[in-house]
Amino acid sequence: MSISIQNVCWSAGDTMIVDGVSLNVAAGKTLGLLGPNGSGKSSLLRLICRLRQVKSGVIKLGESDISTMARPEIARRLALVEQQATTDAEITVKDAVRLGRTPHRGALSPWDARDEAAVNAALGQVGMTSKATQLWRTLSGGERQRTHIARALAQTPTELLLDEPTNHLDIQHQLELLDLVTRLPVTSVIALHDLNLAAMFCDSLAVLQGGRVVAVGPPETVLTETLVRDVFGVRARIEKSAVHGRHHIQYFVG
Numbered sequence: 001m002s003i004s005i006q007n008v009c010w011s012a013g014d015t016m017i018v019d020g021v022s023l024n025v026a027a028g029k030t031l032g033l034l035g036p037n038g039s040g041k042s043s044l045l046r047l048i049c050r051l052r053q054v055k056s057g058v059i060k061l062g063e064s065d066i067s068t069m070a071r072p073e074i075a076r077r078l079a080l081v082e083q084q085a086t087t088d089a090e091i092t093v094k095d096a097v098r099l100g101r102t103p104h105r106g107a108l109s110p111w112d113a114r115d116e117a118a119v120n121a122a123l124g125q126v127g128m129t130s131k132a133t134q135l136w137r138t139l140s141g142g143e144r145q146r147t148h149i150a151r152a153l154a155q156t157p158t159e160l161l162l163d164e165p166t167n168h169l170d171i172q173h174q175l176e177l178l179d180l181v182t183r184l185p186v187t188s189v190i191a192l193h194d195l196n197l198a199a200m201f202c203d204s205l206a207v208l209q210g211g212r213v214v215a216v217g218p219p220e221t222v223l224t225e226t227l228v229r230d231v232f233g234v235r236a237r238i239e240k241s242a243v244h245g246r247h248h249i250q251y252f253v254g
């Protein structure tokens, strides 16, 4: 289903954090959300899944306004992986991934073959099958990240929101994860800091600055040397990569 964000505002006290944002993500496509620290990316992701309430504006999943949707319905279809998700519970990797099935199960319904298949598939998709019985608290940072993503995939969402999903991952797992997510038949919004990964994998990009969208469109039109200088304060040279054909950004220091 598509995600439509129409003139959305959210403030904390008197401070406007998300300021009149309008964005559309077509069904099955991946939008990369870029912007400096504090530009409002995480806040916007939390608004999309109604962990926060918009002050004004409308967010729709397909034709449904999320402010009118029942929470269980949102939980069944939309998965969010936040930046610093953590737990102190003594649970195994597989138990953590099983939590992704919670929205699909009634209080008394037994664990069934569909639940088991979704959990096993998700563990396989992030390369965590061999760690399924390991305690979550003993995992490395990257393994924890992949487990959280597996939990979201086990939820079999139609919309997937990922906040900096690659920040603990080695380069192989960064590439595998983004390749996986962008091939899934889901509509995704991914907050990313790595402009090269955003250019390589996203169908479109939106750049936030001070809570406002300052650029939106295909990566090759959004990522310009002027934008990188004006928004991120860094001089860059941007060329079409001879390797993958997407934009490649190289940075100047000083």
Ligand SMILES: Nc1ncnc2c1ncn2[C@@H]1O[C@H](COP(=O)(O)OP(=O)(O)OP(=O)(O)O)[C@@H](O)[C@H]1O
Binding pocket: 012, 017, 035, 036, 037, 038, 039, 040, 041, 042, 043, 044
């Ligand atoms: N509940 C809150 N109360 C006050 N300020 C808040 C609140 N939530 C977010 N902010 C502020 O809003 C701004 C945007 O935060 P947000 O986490 O959305 O940014 P971000 O773009 O995801 O940043 P980063 O790249 O560092 O993760 C920040 O300046 C943050 O301090």
